[in-house]
Structure formats: structure tokens, C-alpha cells
Amino acid sequence: MNKTPKHMVNGLPCTFDLCWCKKEDVVNHPEHYQLNGLEVEALDVIQASLNEEEFKGYLMGNMIKYLLRHKKKNNEEDIRKMLFYSKRLDKCI
Numbered sequence: 001m002n003k004t005p006k007h008m009v010n011g012l013p014c015t016f017d018l019c020w021c022k023k024e025d026v027v028n029h030p031e032h033y034q035l036n037g038l039e040v041e042a043l044d045v046i047q048a049s050l051n052e053e054e055f056k057g058y059l060m061g062n063m064i065k066y067l068l069r070h071k072k073k074n075n076e077e078d079i080r081k082m083l084f085y086s087k088r089l090d091k092c093i
Contacts, residue, residue: 043088052092059089 047055062085070078 056089056092059085059092063089 046058050058063082066078066082066085070076070082074081
């Protein structure tokens with residue numbers, strides 16, 4: 001059976017379904033928000049569809065969401081997500 005490589009490791013294709021060598025970046029580039037076949041993520045599409053003030057509001061809303069839920073759900077990961085949206089907002093100011 002010929003499997004498509006999931007990614008490269010030391011220049012060689014890795015075809016393992018569960019692999020220790022590549023950990024998903026769940027904060028900055030979660031795989032479930034990457035659009036197949038495109039070099040953009042869902043956040044890029046959202047930004048393109050909103051005006052600047054609307055997008056700033058979207059970013060602030062996400063900051064508030066992750067800050068409020070961090071103790072009840074993903075703790076440190078949610079704080080990192082809140083900081084991600086904060087940094088993205090800072091680029092818009």
C-alpha cells in the first residue's frame with residue numbers, strides 16, 4: 001500500500017498516521033482551520049470579509065472568550081490563544 005507522506009522528517013517523507021516527529025501548532029496554525037489546497041487559513045478569510053473595525057472587534061471578542069474560559073477548559077493553551085489574538089490585534093493598530 002502506497003501512502004501519501006504527511007510531512008517530511010530530515011528530508012524523508014513520513015507516512016505514519018500518528019507521528020511523534022511533528023506536533024500540530026494548535027495555537028498559531030491549527031490544522032482544522034487551514035483551508036485545503038490554499039495558502040490561507042480561515043482567519044485570513046474572516047479578515048478579508050470584514051472591515052478593519054469589524055475585524056478588530058472579532059479579535060477582541062476572541063481574546064475575551066479565551067481569557068474567560070481558560071480556567072474551565074484548556075488553561076495554558078487558552079492563554080496562548082488569547083495572546084495570539086492580542087498580537088494579531090496589535091498588528092491592526
